[in-house]
Amino acid sequence: MPEASSRNSINAKYKTRLAIPPHFQQTTPAKITKLSRTPRSLAAFCFQEISFSYTLLEARLEQADLLKKVVDAIKDLVQDCNFDCNDSGVALQAMDNSHVALVSMMLKAESFSPYRCDRNVALGVNLTSLTKVLRAAQNEDILTLKAEDAPDVLNLVFESSASDRLSEYDLKLMDIDQEHLGIPDTEYAATISMPSTEFKRICMDLMALSESVSIEASKDGVKFTCAGDIGNGAVTLRSHSNVDKPDLDVDIELTEPVSLTFSLKYLVNFCKAAGLSKSVKLCLSNEVPLLVEYALAGSSYLRFYLAPKIGDEE
Amino acid sequence: MPEASSRNSINAKYKTRLAIPPHFQQTTPAKITKLSRTPRSLAAFCFQEISFSYTLLEARLEQADLLKKVVDAIKDLVQDCNFDCNDSGVALQAMDNSHVALVSMMLKAESFSPYRCDRNVALGVNLTSLTKVLRAAQNEDILTLKAEDAPDVLNLVFESSASDRLSEYDLKLMDIDQEHLGIPDTEYAATISMPSTEFKRICMDLMALSESVSIEASKDGVKFTCAGDIGNGAVTLRSHSNVDKPDLDVDIELTEPVSLTFSLKYLVNFCKAAGLSKSVKLCLSNEVPLLVEYALAGSSYLRFYLAPKIGDEE
DNA sequence: TGTTCCACAC
DNA sequence: GTGTGGAACA
Numbered sequence: 001m002p003e004a005s006s007r008n009s010i011n012a013k014y015k016t017r018l019a020i021p022p023h024f025q026q027t028t029p030a031k032i033t034k035l036s037r038t039p040r041s042l043a044a045f046c047f048q049e050i051s052f053s054y055t056l057l058e059a060r061l062e063q064a065d066l067l068k069k070v071v072d073a074i075k076d077l078v079q080d081c082n083f084d085c086n087d088s089g090v091a092l093q094a095m096d097n098s099h100v101a102l103v104s105m106m107l108k109a110e111s112f113s114p115y116r117c118d119r120n121v122a123l124g125v126n127l128t129s130l131t132k133v134l135r136a137a138q139n140e141d142i143l144t145l146k147a148e149d150a151p152d153v154l155n156l157v158f159e160s161s162a163s164d165r166l167s168e169y170d171l172k173l174m175d176i177d178q179e180h181l182g183i184p185d186t187e188y189a190a191t192i193s194m195p196s197t198e199f200k201r202i203c204m205d206l207m208a209l210s211e212s213v214s215i216e217a218s219k220d221g222v223k224f225t226c227a228g229d230i231g232n233g234a235v236t237l238r239s240h241s242n243v244d245k246p247d248l249d250v251d252i253e254l255t256e257p258v259s260l261t262f263s264l265k266y267l268v269n270f271c272k273a274a275g276l277s278k279s280v281k282l283c284l285s286n287e288v289p290l291l292v293e294y295a296l297a298g299s300s301y302l303r304f305y306l307a308p309k310i311g312d313e314e
Numbered sequence: 315m316p317e318a319s320s321r322n323s324i325n326a327k328y329k330t331r332l333a334i335p336p337h338f339q340q341t342t343p344a345k346i347t348k349l350s351r352t353p354r355s356l357a358a359f360c361f362q363e364i365s366f367s368y369t370l371l372e373a374r375l376e377q378a379d380l381l382k383k384v385v386d387a388i389k390d391l392v393q394d395c396n397f398d399c400n401d402s403g404v405a406l407q408a409m410d411n412s413h414v415a416l417v418s419m420m421l422k423a424e425s426f427s428p429y430r431c432d433r434n435v436a437l438g439v440n441l442t443s444l445t446k447v448l449r450a451a452q453n454e455d456i457l458t459l460k461a462e463d464a465p466d467v468l469n470l471v472f473e474s475s476a477s478d479r480l481s482e483y484d485l486k487l488m489d490i491d492q493e494h495l496g497i498p499d500t501e502y503a504a505t506i507s508m509p510s511t512e513f514k515r516i517c518m519d520l521m522a523l524s525e526s527v528s529i530e531a532s533k534d535g536v537k538f539t540c541a542g543d544i545g546n547g548a549v550t551l552r553s554h555s556n557v558d559k560p561d562l563d564v565d566i567e568l569t570e571p572v573s574l575t576f577s578l579k580y581l582v583n584f585c586k587a588a589g590l591s592k593s594v595k596l597c598l599s600n601e602v603p604l605l606v607e608y609a610l611a612g613s614s615y616l617r618f619y620l621a622p623k624i625g626d627e628e
Numbered sequence: 629t630g631t632t633c634c635a636c637a638c
Numbered sequence: 639g640t641g642t643g644g645a646a647c648a
Contacts, residue, residue: 135519168547
């Protein structure tokens with residue numbers, strides 16, 4: 001039966017140890033089909049009006065940078081996925097191949113300068129290809145995303161106000177038959193906010209010793225521990241607020257003590273998003289996936305979920 | 315017949331599509347012969363008078379850097395070629411193996427601090443070997459090129475005034491029976507000046523999508539477009555002058571609109587020369603090779619010619 | 629694969 | 639001016 005085989009396809013390293021939480025089960029494996037439609041020809045010469053046919057989606061981002069960083073942070077976890085656009089914004093949700101981690105991005109309409117999306121549309125994108133296109137944007141460029149009705153391409157326009165340069169790319173889309181996973185709104189037993197660079201540093205440091213880390217939150221603080229062949233490591237943080245540097249605050253809210261173990265490989269991967277936000281929020285409850293959240297401007301966010309390792313291995 | 319076979323030796327990818335302009339046809343294929351003469355021994359110990367025999371050529375370059383960068387930029391296109399020296403300076407002209415691209419370098423006498431060349435002499439050099447020798451020069455070293463009458467070696471002296479170090483190398487020469495190609499002085503339909511880094515960036519960006527780029531110059535601006543499997547790309551520049559940053563100027567001079575297609579692989583290769591000059595000049599006419607020129611100090615230059623792809627493929 | 633250098637962004 | 643990221647070279 002296909003569900004079981006999809007479970008068993010998990011990366012050998014994790015096969016025996018990782019709990020696949022039931023909230024993340026897809027009912028059907030994602031199907032990916034290249035669109036057979038031929039690509040629409042490049043839009044008319046620049047500096048003329050480009051949208052000569054009906055534009056369903058038009059979303060202008062002041063800093064191309066933002067999308068660049070978001071895609072960079074998730075492209076190693078997910079190869080192909082839908083950008084689900086509707087009038088409230090652009091959402092992306094996808095599990096990684098091993099079904100251990102889940103990415104959930106929400107770019108709210110208010111994060112764009114003008115935002116318009118007349119109808120729900122799912123834009124199936126290969127993230128490697130998108131990365132190639134986004135590399136062509138200068139960080140300070142203004143990025144506009146456009147799609148037509150029943151689109152076969154995503155149109156990306158980079159404007160560099162400074163140097164009178166205008167770049168336009170059409171990225172071919174694909175049909176991705178992807179379930180939108182319902183992620184339950186969980187009340188977490190522990191919620192930790194800390195500087196995103198500090199979380200990154202801890203993950204990188206412990207990665208040098210071990211493949212997994214235990215995160216233990218108690219009223220005294222939060223403790224990251226790991227054990228490996230060359231030695232053991234432990235980093236403890238206490239709640240701490242810094243009046244003049246609130247970026248450096250560490251805040252721990254706790255209803256009950258929690259202790260869970262996670263793969264460091266995934267956490268280090270999530271930390272690629274550190275450039276998107278000064279602070280990161282970790283939410284934990286026993287038996288439930290860890291939530292790692294980077295808040296973006298305008299109540300947009302980039303969230304990663306990671307299934308805990310079970311069996312309390314060292 | 316040898317001419318035909320040399321034409322057919324063109325890289326399979328380009329065989330059918332690339333125009334080999336008649337101006338670039340060599341009458342005979344280049345013949346390369348290693349000199350059998352034994353190399354002259356290293357000159358007497360440093361800080362003594364080095365030129366103990368009659369020196370035909372003596373050319374002192376304030377910055378070894380310049381020659382280093384020039385050779386770096388062409389060594390992947392051309393393996394062996396003559397440095398043709400006469401009293402007006404040092405010239406190099408060679409086609410790449412596929413006869414699609416041509417390099418033409420001119421280092422005018424005035425680019426050297428003292429320059430002396432008593433008689434025309436062709437110094438046949440293997441550019442890979444020259445690169446190895448030039449790597450021994452610090453970028454700020456003063457470089458002096460010397461050759462004797464009927465030379466079998468090119469003598470390179472690096473002086474680092476700062477640290478009182480003096481290095482001397484003798485590079486073995488070879489006889490290269492190479493036609494000097496007459497490049498007609500063309501009036502181009504379009505001449506575009508732009509920052510060399512920007513041209514490099516555009517070529518690299520489009521390279522991510524396709525193997526070839528169309529360059530389209532019109533009175534509205536210049537447009538670089540490409541089409542590939544993952545999508546299409548277009549970058550448009552308009553004439554633009556920047557009072558305080560003239561390096562960033564984009565200047566387009568046009569007598570008639572032009573549209574030509576070129577191999578990005580070669581253009582990217584040319585862009586290695588970007589470090590030689592802040593700005594680059596592109597000259598285009600229909601049916602004629604593109605000229606990419608990097609102007610150097612003292613009206614010296616490094617020019618690349620590239621045959622257009624014909625057949626207007628997408 | 630790791631290191632070094634260069635260009636861009638802040 | 640400094641710091642970071644990408645590309646070239648060993």
